[in-house]
Amino acid sequence: MIFNGRCICRGKAKGEVIKLEEPLSFLGGVDGSTGDLRVRDGNVAGKILVFPKGKGSTVGSYVMYDLMVHGKEPAAVINESAETIVATGAVISSIPMVDQIPSVRLFEDGDIVTVDATEGTVDIEGIVLKEVVSSVVSRNGKCILEKRPDTNRSFPGHWSLVAGKVEEGESPVDAARREILEETSIKVGEPLGTMGPLYVREGKVLFKVHVFHFDAGAQEPVINEENEAYVWADVGEAKKMKTVTDTILVMQTFLG
Amino acid sequence: MDLTREEEAILNGEQGEGKQKAMELVTALGKIYGADSLIDITSAHLSGASYKTIGDGGLKYLEDLVGGGATVSVPSTLNPVGMDRTRWKEMHISEEFAKKQLRIIDLYGQMGIKKTCSCTPYVGPNVPSMGDHVAWAESSALSFVNSYIGARTNREGGPGALAAAILGKTANYGLHLDEKRKPTVVIDADIDGSVFSYSLLGQAVGMAIGSGIPFFKNISPEVEEAKALCAAMAASGSIALYHVDGVTPEAGNFDVSDLEVIHIGEKELQDAYDKLNKTDDVQLIAIGCPHLTEKEMHQIASFLKGKEKRNKDIEVWFCTSTEIREKCAEDVKIMEKFGPVLADTCMVVAPIEGTFQRTATNSAKAGNYLPTLCSQKAMCRDISALMELVM
Numbered sequence: 192m193i194f195n196g197r198c199i200c201r202g203k204a205k206g207e208v209i210k211l212e213e214p215l216s217f218l219g220g221v222d223g224s225t226g227d228l229r230v231r232d233g234n235v236a237g238k239i240l241v242f243p244k245g246k247g248s249t250v251g252s253y254v255m256y257d258l259m260v261h262g263k264e265p266a267a268v269i270n271e272s273a274e275t276i277v278a279t280g281a282v283i284s285s286i287p288m289v290d291q292i293p294s295v296r297l298f299e300d301g302d303i304v305t306v307d308a309t310e311g312t313v314d315i316e317g318i319v320l321k322e323v324v325s326s327v328v329s330r331n332g333k334c335i336l337e338k339r340p341d342t343n344r345s346f347p348g349h350w351s352l353v354a355g356k357v358e359e360g361e362s363p364v365d366a367a368r369r370e371i372l373e374e375t376s377i378k379v380g381e382p383l384g385t386m387g388p389l390y391v392r393e394g395k396v397l398f399k400v401h402v403f404h405f406d407a408g409a410q411e412p413v414i415n416e417e418n419e420a421y422v423w424a425d426v427g428e429a430k431k432m433k434t435v436t437d438t439i440l441v442m443q444t445f446l447g
Numbered sequence: 448m449d450l451t452r453e454e455e456a457i458l459n460g461e462q463g464e465g466k467q468k469a470m471e472l473v474t475a476l477g478k479i480y481g482a483d484s485l486i487d488i489t490s491a492h493l494s495g496a497s498y499k500t501i502g503d504g505g506l507k508y509l510e511d512l513v514g515g516g517a518t519v520s521v522p523s524t525l526n527p528v529g530m531d532r533t534r535w536k537e538m539h540i541s542e543e544f545a546k547k548q549l550r551i552i553d554l555y556g557q558m559g560i561k562k563t564c565s566c567t568p569y570v571g572p573n574v575p576s577m578g579d580h581v582a583w584a585e586s587s588a589l590s591f592v593n594s595y596i597g598a599r600t601n602r603e604g605g606p607g608a609l610a611a612a613i614l615g616k617t618a619n620y621g622l623h624l625d626e627k628r629k630p631t632v633v634i635d636a637d638i639d640g641s642v643f644s645y646s647l648l649g650q651a652v653g654m655a656i657g658s659g660i661p662f663f664k665n666i667s668p669e670v671e672e673a674k675a676l677c678a679a680m681a682a683s684g685s686i687a688l689y690h691v692d693g694v695t696p697e698a699g700n701f702d703v704s705d706l707e708v709i710h711i712g713e714k715e716l717q718d719a720y721d722k723l724n725k726t727d728d729v730q731l732i733a734i735g736c737p738h739l740t741e742k743e744m745h746q747i748a749s750f751l752k753g754k755e756k757r758n759k760d761i762e763v764w765f766c767t768s769t770e771i772r773e774k775c776a777e778d779v780k781i782m783e784k785f786g787p788v789l790a791d792t793c794m795v796v797a798p799i800e801g802t803f804q805r806t807a808t809n810s811a812k813a814g815n816y817l818p819t820l821c822s823q824k825a826m827c828r829d830i831s832a833l834m835e836l837v838m
Contacts, residue, residue: 257504
């Protein structure tokens, strides 16, 4: 599956992903002579190094050069947003680099990725994209969370916002309204807000999640067979529950 | 980004690999910051000169650049290095460090960069003019030429500024553009006007706003005061340009009547002082961040004349450039009764952490960086108060 980003330093590379969830300072974060990471297990040498963005000391550029001198540099660097330190390090060390990819969450450790930095493209082998919707259906600072059955294929036994697949030819907002009606029999109007899309990986499946906020009005949910139970929860209550990835983040965005 | 035909040719390697790499870097940085084109520069000032800060990776990078025949195409100066190049033993520097540091200076020299190493090139070897586009690293110096002189530069990093120096061009964005030089906040300052009060003012403003372009009222800095203000604001915040009502050359261009006004007075200055003072007991007093000017050398010498250093446990260093040290030979004689007058280095870029744990300075900039870059507990007071510690 090919994603488009932007060229920061030209070149091509293919390799295995090593991913960091947090911004990386090469100074202190990577050993310049061995390529060993100090912020997690692993080594960057020959890998496709994926992280959101650089941070920290400007000396980090020279740590990248040091890696290159020792033959321990990553095969390519992928960022969400390039900043000066890593961009400088990549260019002076001739490491292909792409930024403005949608999210580091596209990737998992061990993915085989082909980077064509000159064209700004990133090809992740063997993954399938599924477009889904997820909605905060709220009233008075609380929203509906539904409990998925233990037999569910995706996030079994977790509490979830009102979510489902986008059907062929359907717009995300229509899909959101349909799912809410099917799963709760609540009819909603225009969304109060939207965010994202967010990306969630589950094995080889990459979910692209379109997120909406709707007002439930005075309607009480009547759930269908897809879920076992529902509750009205605020952010504090949801934090104590086993929820699907990003549920809290999304609730915080819309409910405060 | 729109490149000229010649710039495209450089990017495609038609003028050699050295220029190609420089062009790749300048255009990559331009892309990140949304530049639409490149712009000719008249000078550069480079950071990344101390072996302590660039390490073996940086040294190898410079070796490779020189090996590839890179040379600068505009007048360029260099930041302070990790030691006085002749008196490094007085700074407790190891042979190994000294050897590598001297090699770094030599490599910059081979690229055509002036080998006096100072953070105040604007008082001597590298003085831009109003409206000049330049590529300067060194946060305090670039703020000085932006603000006090009215030249135009962004906060360049070491390799970016070097690439710009090689090309004679940098990416056209940010502070190169008229609309990005407008003040963002008014600072109503109430200070006593001493150089040290400007340091505290800068510290307080950086703490209050972080980034932005302050427009000062009720102050009238001369070179030394402006130098202290620049250095403090660039270290406690990331401020690269400010205007001073009735003083700096661009201040008259702006209507600031709609801007938020922040008052900096006794309370804010005290908070700034407290932030910079974390010890009452020191092993080293280091003065000259940014480097001492001729006027400051005279002032310190006249203050110290006829006095004696009684406390032998505290070392004293004065930091300036080679030119100023040579110009002020009489002052140096008096000052050296208290401690070495070191040239082309300073307490922040020298590896003092191998020798000292507690250091005093008159500089808000050093006060910010001594804890983070040199693992020191810091004290920050005005020069006379510091010198009284050893009298």
